[in-house]
Structure formats: C-alpha cells, structure tokens
Amino acid sequence: MVIPQLAFTEDKFIQGLHVFCVGGAVRDALLQSIEGDKDWVVVGASPEDMLMRGFTPVGGDFPVFLHPVTKQEYALARTERKSGRGYQGFTFYTGQEVTLAEDLHRRDFTINAMATDSQGELYDPYHGLNDLNLKLFRHVGEAFIEDPVRILRLGRFLSRFSDFNVAPETMNLCQQMVTNNEVDALVPERIWKEISRALMAEKPSRCFDFLHEIGALKRIMPLLEWNAQKALLLDKTATAGLNLSQRYALLSLDTPDIEKLSQQLRVAREQADYAKYLPQVIAGLEQLSMRRMEALTETDAVYMVEFVERMDGIRKPERLLDLIALTMSVHDIPPNLDWQKVLNTIKAVPVGDIAQQCEGDVALIKQKVKAARIQALLAI
Known part of the structure; x- marks a missing residue:
C-alpha cells in the first residue's frame, strides 16, 4: 500500500540513508486527519554517519539529530530494555544492525507502529492498519507494561479519537500497571502534560473514565472528584470551544482542596487561579440570578461591584469573563447581564x-x- 502524501524527496543530506516516516504522521495520514509534525527514523546508520553529513546531535539518552536545513529531528533506529522503575528506567541500543521492525516493536500501539519510505510505501509489521480500521488501540508487545506513561497516552488518545476503543488484552495490561504500582512512578509534570492535552481533545471525559476504570485516577490524582455529571459538563466545555484554563477549572470543581490539587499537578499559575475563583463566580452568579435585573437597584449595583472586586475583575477582567462564560455554559443560569459592559x-x-x-x-x-x-x- 502506498500513501502518496507521505512520499518525500531525498535531499543531499539523507540520500543513501534508509529514512522512514514513522508513528503518528502515518496514522493520521491513513485517517485523513490534520497532518502534524513528522517523526523520522534512520535505519542502518551510525552517529558518525550523521555527523559527517552535517546533522547536529541533540539526543540525550539516544542519538537524535537535527537536519542541517529543515531542522527536523532524525532518530537512529533503536531498541530498548527495562533497567529500572518508572518511565525513565530504560536503556537504549542504537547499533547499525537494528531493523525497522525492531524499532517499531518498542512503540506503544499497533496504529503507531507503522512507517513509510520515501516512495510512501507502507511498512506495517504489527498489523496497525487492521486495528486502525477496527478503531482499536492494541499494544504492540508485552513490554508495553514497563512504561506507565503509556496509560496516560492511551487516556489522551481516547479523548482525541472518541470513536476508538481499547483491546481487552491491552486493558488488562493497563490494570496490571496499577496493580504492580508502576503507575506510582509517574511524576506530576508528565501527568499534567498528558492530562492537559486530553482536556483540549474532542471528548475529554473519555480519558478520565478510562483512568477511573483501571483504578489509576485515584493513584495519580487522589484529590480529584470524578463522576458522570462532571464528565458530561467537561465534554460541554469541548463543544463550546473553551480554553485550557476554563476546562481545568471545571475539572477541579467540587474537589475538597482545589489549591492542593493544583499544587500536586504543578499546573501553571493561570490554571490554578481559574480553578480557585470558579466556585466563587458560580456562587456569585447564582445569587445575582435570583434578583430581577430589569431595573437595576442600588442593592444590585452594590452586590455587582463587590462581586467584581472580590473576583479581582478590575485587574483581571478577561479571567472573570472567561469564568462567567464557563458558568453560563455548564450551569442553568440565565444570562441576564452584559458583563463586558458592566466591567467596562x-x-x-x-x-x-x-x-x-x-x-x-x-x-x-x-x-x-x-x-x-x-x-x-x-x-x-
């Protein structure tokens, strides 16, 4: 099978090398979705070969090189072996004898373990195309269980590809990672990186439903309150096109200690502040909604001024307007005020x-x- 849009011309820097486009770019081309960055793998080359061609080394644990002109990353084909706990406990081998199939075997899911050559010819040793047609996430090999980040990536993928499901045997491995405590090795920065991307996907709730189902959610986000109602509201934020800070604020709502949750995830200050102020904005708007606002009374005006001041709306009007928009989109509160006009x-x-x-x-x-x-x- 040939994927014409992934065919490429070999310039003088890569001519003579065995270069393949791998991973998500191949998957997305087959799905005819928006094309993102391409990942390149070079088979049969050594670090010295790359340096002689003018590539710049940037890899830490394994050799990755920047193209002299395009600055795209080219990684040498590699295998990996578990050498410790967590997602960083791996050693890599990048010998020239490492094959494309061996490199693809270390990847997470079969639909991410496909490659194309310069002609766009598809290489699919683990039947990723079949699973793509089945809309199924299936692990490539048993080594899947060694990397707990793959649980987070799977949750994020489920939110992005909302009509895909998880193969039963892959679900079992995910549950094993929770049982054997591998999931406890995940650090806050990596958790938030994947969670934030899931929040901005088509159906955010699927990530959290999946993590809850395998028992991981309480391990990685013990303070989070998760239920069917929040799942429904979170998906409404995606439909409404709300930003990351708004979506995180809703995710954290009803949490016993919102500020502690933000600290544990090490979210940015903006997201933490949105989460902190959302309950107060909801309470304030609910109070205002009980008043008849056709003719503004002095009591109403006093309450509105105090509300805006309390929410720091003079200094941060955009945040207050975002939180009001969020509240209106997920709560049954009539929009009886032009808040932009009020703030102005x-x-x-x-x-x-x-x-x-x-x-x-x-x-x-x-x-x-x-x-x-x-x-x-x-x-x-």
Missing part, C-alpha cells in the same frame, strides 16, 4: 482623580471609588 463601566471610573481629591486618605479613597462605581452602574 466599572473600569472607566477615574480612580486616580478620586485619589487626588482624597489627599492620600486610603480608607476614604476606597469608599469614594466604590460609591462612584455603584453610581456608574446605576447610570447604564
């Missing part, structure tokens, strides 16, 4: 002029600024 009105109050008039009296400045913001809202 409050922000337009000339704080500097008021401060000057109060001659440095901090308490008086706060009082006058708040009163001016309330009056500004009443004048809308």
